Amino acid sequence: MTDIIDTTAEPTFRERHASTIRTWRLYARTFRNNGAAMLGLIIIAGFMFLVIFGPSIVPYPEDALGATHIEKKLQPPSAEHWFGTDEVGNDVFTRVVIGARVSLQIGLIITGISMLIGVPLGIIAGYVGGWVEETIMRVTDVFLSIPGLILAIAIVGVLGPGIGNAMLAISLVWWPGYVRLVQAKTLSLKSAIYVDAARSMGASKMRIVFVHILPNCLSPIIVKVSMDMGMAILYAASLGFLGLGAQPPFPEWGAMISVGRNYLPDWWWYSFFPGLAIFLTVLGFNLLGDGLRDILDPKGRE
Numbered sequence: 001m002t003d004i005i006d007t008t009a010e011p012t013f014r015e016r017h018a019s020t021i022r023t024w025r026l027y028a029r030t031f032r033n034n035g036a037a038m039l040g041l042i043i044i045a046g047f048m049f050l051v052i053f054g055p056s057i058v059p060y061p062e063d064a065l066g067a068t069h070i071e072k073k074l075q076p077p078s079a080e081h082w083f084g085t086d087e088v089g090n091d092v093f094t095r096v097v098i099g100a101r102v103s104l105q106i107g108l109i110i111t112g113i114s115m116l117i118g119v120p121l122g123i124i125a126g127y128v129g130g131w132v133e134e135t136i137m138r139v140t141d142v143f144l145s146i147p148g149l150i151l152a153i154a155i156v157g158v159l160g161p162g163i164g165n166a167m168l169a170i171s172l173v174w175w176p177g178y179v180r181l182v183q184a185k186t187l188s189l190k191s192a193i194y195v196d197a198a199r200s201m202g203a204s205k206m207r208i209v210f211v212h213i214l215p216n217c218l219s220p221i222i223v224k225v226s227m228d229m230g231m232a233i234l235y236a237a238s239l240g241f242l243g244l245g246a247q248p249p250f251p252e253w254g255a256m257i258s259v260g261r262n263y264l265p266d267w268w269w270y271s272f273f274p275g276l277a278i279f280l281t282v283l284g285f286n287l288l289g290d291g292l293r294d295i296l297d298p299k300g301r302e
Helices: 018-032 035-057 061-065 092-128 130-144 148-159 163-189 193-200 205-241 253-263 269-296
Strands: none
Touching (some): 018 035, 035 092, 035 269, 061 092, 092 163, 092 253, 092 269, 163 205, 193 205, 205 253, 205 269
16 A cells, blocks of 8 residues: 655745755855854954953953052053053953943944945935935045045044044944945846836835845845944044043043053053954954855855
8 A cells, every 4th residue: 555645734844944044054154164254253252242241250340430449550460450450450351341342332333323324325326316316426425535534533523522422423424335335236236127027016116125125235234234343343442542432431442542552661451452352353343244245245155
C-alpha cells in the first residue's frame, strides 16, 4: 500500500520564509568573512556593553557627577585607579566609561535629526523634480560648500556653548549628506519597472513613496548611519575640545581632552584614555559600516 501525501498541509515556517532565510545566511557569511567588519562589530559590542552596564560597574560613580577628592588629584594609573585621576581627584576610568553613554546619545540624536531633515527632502527632490528639486538641491549645495565643522562652530557661537547646542549645530550641518544620497537613489528608483507598474494600477504618490521607494532606500541609509555615528561623536568631541560643546565637569570625552591637554606631558593619562576611547569608537563604527556596505550592496558581493 502506498502512502498518500497530503498536498493540502500548511507549509512550515521554514518553507514559507525559505528565501528570507537564505538571504540572511548570505549576509551572515559575507559579514563573517570580512575580518575588518568583525573587528568593528567586536569594538561596537564592547562600546554597547559599557553603555548598558557602565554605570553599574564603575568603581566611583559619584566622580561622573563632579565630586572632588583633592588629596587624590593627578595620580597615575594604578590598581585603585586604572586610568589615573584628574585635577580634582576624579577617577578617569569612571568618567571615560560613563562618557560612552553620553557619546551614544550624541551620535543617535545627531544622526536622528539629520535623517528626519534629509531623508524627506531627498525623496521629495528626487520624486517631484522640477523647480522643487532645484530649490532643495541648491540649498543643499550651499550647506555642502561650507566645511561642516566650521559651520557648526559658527552656529554654536551664535547659540552659545553647551552639549545641546552642539548637537543641534552638528545636526543642522549634517543633513545635506542624506539629501544627496536619498535624492540620487530616488531618481534611480522612480523609473523602475515595479514603480511604473504600481503607477499604472492607480497607486497614489504617497503609496509609491512609502511602499516602493522608501524601503529600497533603507540599505544605503543604514550604511551611512553606521558610519555617521562615529563621525558625529568625533565632531561633538571636537566642539567639546574647543570649549563649545559639553562643559566640565560633564563626562564627555572631548571636554576631558580639552582640560587634560593643560597637564601634558607629565600627566599624560588625563587626555590619553578619553582620546583612545574616541579613536576606538570611531574606528569601530567605520569598520562596521564598511561591513554593512559589503552586505547590503549587491555589487560588493560579486
